[in-house]
Amino acid sequence: MKRLLSWLSHAFAVEKETEFDPDEDDRALIDVVCAEVVRRHMATPATLFLESTRPLNYIGSQTMTFFEPVMRAVLRNPAKWEQFARILEHRGSIEYLCRRIEALDKEHDSKTSTKDDERHSED
Numbered sequence: 001m002k003r004l005l006s007w008l009s010h011a012f013a014v015e016k017e018t019e020f021d022p023d024e025d026d027r028a029l030i031d032v033v034c035a036e037v038v039r040r041h042m043a044t045p046a047t048l049f050l051e052s053t054r055p056l057n058y059i060g061s062q063t064m065t066f067f068e069p070v071m072r073a074v075l076r077n078p079a080k081w082e083q084f085a086r087i088l089e090h091r092g093s094i095e096y097l098c099r100r101i102e103a104l105d106k107e108h109d110s111k112t113s114t115k116d117d118e119r120h121s122e123d
Contacts, residue, residue: 020092029083034100043105047098054094061088 022030037046053060064071064085072078087093 020090020096022087022093022096026083026087029080030087030097030100031104033084034097034104037101038104038108043101047101050094050098050101057088057091057094061085064088 037043062085064081068078068082068085071081075081
């Protein structure tokens, strides 16, 4: 009976968001994706989208896995598609993506404002 109760106590266990710790390769891929979002000035819409679909991140990763055969024919590096789908399987991945987008956006804004200040001081 104890064995059954022990099994049941973990039957619906879900990974905590704080437990997501990407490895170096995953961090590099996340930074590339987030930097591209910031470069396109899409930080706010991307963050809004990620936050609003947070409960669906696992379904999103499974959808990416479903479309992987098609994407292998289209993408130059389909392994990155699979890697990103694997990242999204973790509950904390959305929070991590949002934090990286915010950090890179602040960094981009500070660089842009410094360049603007230099231009105005030259005038």
